Structure formats: C-alpha cells, structure tokens
Amino acid sequence: MASTPGSSASVTPTGTADPRRGDREQSRLLAYGALFLAVLGISWSAIFIRWAAIPGPSSAFYRVLIAAAVLGPVWVITLFADPRRRQRLQRGGAQAAWFAVLGGAFFGLDLALFNTAVMKTTAAEATLFGNNAPIFVGLGTWLFFGRRPKRAYWAGLALASTGGAAVMIAGFSGPASGGTLTGNLLAVAASVFFAAYLLTTERAREGLDTLSFSTLSIAGSAVTLLLVCLALDVPLGGFSRSTWAALLGLGIVSQLAAYFALVYALGHLPATVTSVGLLAQLPITAILAVPFLGEPLHATQAAGAALVLAGIYIVNRGSA
DSSP states (O other), X not given: OOOOTTOSSOBOTTSSBOHHHHHHHHHHHHHHHHHHHHHHHHHTHHHHHHHHOSOHHHHHHHHHHHHHHHHHHHHHHHHHHOHHHHHHHHHHHHHXXXXXHHHHHHHHHHHHHHHHHHHHSOHHHHHHHHTOHHHHHHHHHHHTTOOOOOHHHHHHHHHHHHHHHHHHHHHHXXXXXXXXXXXXXXXXXXXXXXXXXXXXXXXXXXXXXXXXXXXXXXXXXXXXXXXXXXXXTOOOSOOOHHHHHHHHHIXXXXXXXXXXXXXXXXXXXXXXXXXXXXXXXXXXXXXXXHXXXXXOOOHHHHHHXXXXXXXXXXXXXXXX
C-alpha cells in the first residue's frame, strides 16, 4: 500500500520500496560530497592569490582562463560525441545559456574584487568579509524568487556568522593585523557579486547540465575579466615562474576542480544551503594561513570554527 504521511520510506503499490527515493538520497549525498570538495579547493584561493603577488584582476583573469582552456575543448568534444548532451542543451533553451553567461560575469567581478582585497588585507579578513554572500542570497531568494528562507536558515546563518567572526577576530584585533578598511570593503562588495552568481547559477542549472553551465559561465567570466584588466591597464605578462605556478594552482585547484564540484552541488541543493556551507572555508583558510602566510591562529578561532560547523549543520537539517 502507499506510504502514510510522515513515514520514513516511500512504498510502491506492490509493497516494495520506491527505488526513486534511494536515487534521490544517493544524489543528495553526492551533492554534499561535491560541496565538501568545493570548500577545500576554494579555501586555497587566498593562499594562491598571495603567492602570485600580482594585481587582483590579473590573477582573477588567469584563474578563469586556465579553467576555460580545459573546459572549452572538453565541452566541444562531448557535444559532438554525445547527441543526448546536444538535446539537453537545446531543451534547456537560450534563456538558461544567457543566465549562465550572466552568472559568469557576476563571478568575474567577484574575483576581481576579492583578489584585490586579499592583496590589501589579510587572507583571514578577506575571506571573512568576502563570505557575506549567504546574507545576500537569503534576501535575493526572497525578493526575486519569492522563496522565503526557513527559520533554520537564519538561525544557522547567525550561528555560522558568529563563529566566522570569532575565527577571524583574533587575527585582526591586534596591532599586527595587517588588514585595511579598503580591503575589507572590497571583500564585502565581492560577496554581493558572488551572491548574484549563486542565484543565477541555481536558475541556470534548471536547464543546463554541469559541464555546459561551467563552460558557458567560465567564458562569461573570462571576457568580463579581460575587459576589466584592459580598462585598469594591469599587467597580463612578464611574471616569474613562482607567479605562474601559483596561477596554475589557482586555476586548477581553486577554480576548475572546486567550482565544477560547486556547480554540481548547486544542481541538487538550494543556493541557501550551499552558500552557508561555503562558510566552512573560513576556519580552513585561517588554518592554512598559519604555515603558508604566517598569520597567527588562536584558541578563540578554534572555538569559532566549531560554531561555523554547527551553523552549517542547522541549515542543512532545516533544508532537509
């Protein structure tokens, strides 16, 4: 018989478990695994940016260009080799494709601002203020999509944000902080554009597969950042070997691998959940900054990291 409301498993009319429920659970687990990998890759962003030691828009441009150089040929080959992908792309329509390009433009502006912020303040502070995106995502889903976030979202966000502040406060409360108001404001502005990227990604993924969206989006980012670099007249060549090595890590680890995983997660999880989940990069970046950038880590930051993880858990439980 059919399952009753609130039952723990879906049952078919023949009395057997509904296999579709198992598929949904497996897909959800894969999405959370992809989100975890995305967080790890993105957490290295500030480290690679500081190691590159070039203007923010320049490192941002090569970050997306390296990823585009890999994604573009792969996408074209699969379009010719897989008729089903072409059919899915046609069914997705031009609107989804334009949403992907628009999302890429938003992401490009986010990178230009965030990379510049990292060069003007500490990696910890830039990461903290650059992760205000969940606030703008929650408001954006309410204002533009008419989907008001649940109470669990706001409670988890408040807890995670409090923990994130605690993680970083020891790093910028002392005289050796190295942070600047300009850098922090640039990071906040970057978070606005990242929120716009998350919202447009969620909408575009309704009609595009992961590879198609990633390729169209990264193309939008590359064109946007090239225009920004030309407008600001920042250098695009003549770098040292160490700079190119850092840019390669930024493009492969923090962009290609991390954001391919993030786009997959956004195809199966709400933007509100993924945006708060990305707050986990706060404690990870703070920990990485200790050996690689010489930024101190204190007991207060460890306690704050626990609050961040608790907030993420509350948001995910509420969404489920």
